[in-house]
Amino acid sequence: xxxxxxxxxxxxxxxxxxxxxxxxxxxxxxxxxxxxxxxxxxxxxxxxxxxxxxxxxxxxxxxxxxxxxxxxxxxxxxxxxxxxxxxxxxxxxxxxxxxxxxxxxxxxxxxxxxxxxxxxxxxxxxxxxxxxxxxxxxxxxxxxxxxxxxxxxxxxxxxxxxxxxxxxxxxxxxxxxxxxxxxxxxxxxxxxxxxxxxxxxxxxxxxxxxxxxxxxxxxxxxxxxxxxxxxxxxxxxxxxxxxxxxxxxxxxxxxxxxxxxxx
Amino acid sequence: xxxxxxxxxxxxxxxxxxxxxxxxxxxxxxxxxxxxxxxxxxxxxxxxxxxxxxxxxxxxxxxxxxxxxxxxxxxxxxxxxxxxxxxxxxxxxxxxxxxxxxxxxxxxxxxxxxxxxxxxxxxxxxxxxxxxxxxxxxxxxxxxxxxxxxxxxxxxxxxxxxxxxxxxxxxxxxxxxxxxxxxxxxxxxxxxxxxxxxxxxxxxxxxxxxxxxxxxxxxxxxxxxxxxxxxxxxxxxxxxxxxxxxxxxxxxxxxxxxxxxxxxxxxxxxxxxxxxxxxxxxxxxxxxxxxxxxxx
Numbered sequence: 287x288x289x290x291x292x293x294x295x296x297x298x299x300x301x302x303x304x305x306x307x308x309x310x311x312x313x314x315x316x317x318x319x320x321x322x323x324x325x326x327x328x329x330x331x332x333x334x335x336x337x338x339x340x341x342x343x344x345x346x347x348x349x350x351x352x353x354x355x356x357x358x359x360x361x362x363x364x365x366x367x368x369x370x371x372x373x374x375x376x377x378x379x380x381x382x383x384x385x386x387x388x389x390x391x392x393x394x395x396x397x398x399x400x401x402x403x404x405x406x407x408x409x410x411x412x413x414x415x416x417x418x419x420x421x422x423x424x425x426x427x428x429x430x431x432x433x434x435x436x437x438x439x440x441x442x443x444x445x446x447x448x449x450x451x452x453x454x455x456x457x458x459x460x461x462x463x464x465x466x467x468x469x470x471x472x473x474x475x476x477x478x479x480x481x482x483x484x485x486x487x488x489x490x491x492x493x494x495x496x497x498x499x500x501x502x503x504x505x506x507x508x509x510x511x512x513x514x515x516x517x518x519x520x521x522x523x524x525x526x527x528x529x530x531x532x533x534x535x536x537x538x539x540x541x542x543x544x545x546x547x548x549x
Numbered sequence: 550x551x552x553x554x555x556x557x558x559x560x561x562x563x564x565x566x567x568x569x570x571x572x573x574x575x576x577x578x579x580x581x582x583x584x585x586x587x588x589x590x591x592x593x594x595x596x597x598x599x600x601x602x603x604x605x606x607x608x609x610x611x612x613x614x615x616x617x618x619x620x621x622x623x624x625x626x627x628x629x630x631x632x633x634x635x636x637x638x639x640x641x642x643x644x645x646x647x648x649x650x651x652x653x654x655x656x657x658x659x660x661x662x663x664x665x666x667x668x669x670x671x672x673x674x675x676x677x678x679x680x681x682x683x684x685x686x687x688x689x690x691x692x693x694x695x696x697x698x699x700x701x702x703x704x705x706x707x708x709x710x711x712x713x714x715x716x717x718x719x720x721x722x723x724x725x726x727x728x729x730x731x732x733x734x735x736x737x738x739x740x741x742x743x744x745x746x747x748x749x750x751x752x753x754x755x756x757x758x759x760x761x762x763x764x765x766x767x768x769x770x771x772x773x774x775x776x777x778x779x780x781x782x783x784x785x786x787x788x789x790x791x792x793x794x795x796x797x798x799x800x801x802x803x804x805x806x807x808x809x810x811x812x813x814x815x816x817x818x819x820x821x822x823x824x825x826x827x828x829x830x831x832x833x834x835x836x837x838x839x840x841x842x843x844x845x
Contacts, residue, residue, distance in 0.1 A: 289649075292649070293646060293649045293650060296642070296645060296646050296649060297635060297638075297646060300637065300638055300642060301635075301637055301638075302637070371635070375633060375634065375635055375636055376631065376633040377633050377634065377635055379602045379629065379633055380633035380634070380647070381650055382600070382601055382602050382622070383600050383602065383622060383627045383629060384622065384623070384647050384650040384651050385619055385620070385622040385623035385650050385651050385652070386619065386650050387618075387619040388601070390619075546604070547604070548597075548602070548603045548604055549602040549603070
């Protein structure tokens with residue numbers, strides 16, 4: 287795996303688009319949160335603000351995690367561009383001709399998804415510590431409700447893995463990005479609405495591919511409201527498990543497609 | 550002598566179109582093996598299959614008498630259809646990726662760039678290259694790490710006449726160094742000039758394969774005429790050394806053994822009491838031979 291990732295690194299290190307998209311994620315995420323924390327961005331009027339300004343421990347993890355779950359779209363688009371580039375330059379063929387197996391080609395991309403997720407999670411952790419400490423948190427409390435950092439890792443693998451599968455299916459960059467955004471922003475919300483409306487209590491719509499991990503890091507206000515209504519804490523395990531199942535489905539579907547079809 | 554590649558009964562179809570029909574042949578070490586056929590005959594499909602970018606429906610192939618396919622490909626330099634490189638990277642950086650996957654040739658980049666005359670442009674981005682330069686870079690990438698076998702699909706595509714001559718000369722030189730070369734071409738002339746062996750494909754069927762001098766052997770034809778044509782044909786049908794006679798437009802065409810000369814024919818007819826009014830030796834062109842093989 288290390289040699290596969292080393293070669294992926296050779297492919298992207300001089301690619302300007304890569305740095306721009308990573309830069310968007312790395313710069314906009316803290317900037318946005320800084321403005322939310324200081325009330326420069328708010329939802330509501332007068333003294334009402336639906337955005338949580340709590341950036342102390344442990345609230346910082348839920349807050350940062352939620353916003354990162356939106357900014358992850360930059361990295362998803364990055365994964366789509368890097369994968370569809372291979373198809374449009376036909377370098378996916380060249381990689382095979384030069385001696386990679388099809389599975390190695392695939393695992394290089396899967397490895398990139400995992401590594402990007404690890405790095406994004408690590409970055410989220412560093413940002414969280416800085417925000418928490420700046421807002422008067424104590425270093426002792428850093429690891430309180432820390433599982434939300436893990437949730438972000440799962441969410442990232444879910445989004446990037448989904449983006450990888452879409453790219454393998456569609457192969458063309460513009461169309462893949464369009465379909466990804468269409469699904470992530472609109473179609474899934476529609477499906478979720480229909481499903482949850484028809485099955486009243488079970489909320490199956492919450493278990494759709496991207497929604498299952500979105501449920502792990504909900505909009506902080508909704509989370510507060512939920513906690514006020516029901517006194518028991520809501521178990522996240524079903525969403526954790528379903529997210530992992532979806533990620534496995536992406537992996538095996540992509541693998542099957544790549545091993546079977548002509549390149 | 551080692552067999553570099555053996556192909557056993559490969560078939561492949563794209564929907565209703567059968568691109569390859571049960572194709573088998575083998576490529577001996579040290580030859581220049583031409584896969585010849587008109588456009589759409591299945592040449593590229595065949596090369597794609599043996600390099601694992603296409604999946605055959607049936608059949609199998611073996612490189613180096615059974616080496617694992619992925620490992621084998623690292624010892625093969627290939628150029629398939631179009632040059633495939635990362636557009637935003639320089640020639641040097643692209644070759645670095647090729648070398649990393651091949652796990653060889655890291656210190657060979659400058660040599661191959663010099664060989665294909667791109668040393669001056671080694672740090673320019675691939676997207677700034679002209680078509681001919683892209684093609685030359687692809688050939689350079691194939692040469693990286695001095696592979697034992699080269700697979701070229703239409704290697705002279707997109708090159709100017711000087712470039713074409715250069716590539717052909719290079720193929721001959723590489724072959725002299727002991728490298729086995731497998732190349733697809735629709736140009737008979739090209740195959741005849743550089744290949745030692747040939748396989749002829751037509752609409753997915755393997756028509757013939759073997760050494761060039763056997764497959765593309767150009768048999769001579771003799772034209773004869775006399776006052777009584779039926780009698781002439783009758784007599785010559787019985788002459789030893791004549792394989793076939795064919796009456797076309799009141800001229801009798803003879804396919805003969807190599808040993809037979811026009812003088813023999815003239816003497817034979819005279820002895821049988823027929824005076825020839827026309828006797829002509831015609832060298833059959835390879836072009837005609839190729840058309841004969843691929844049409845009908």
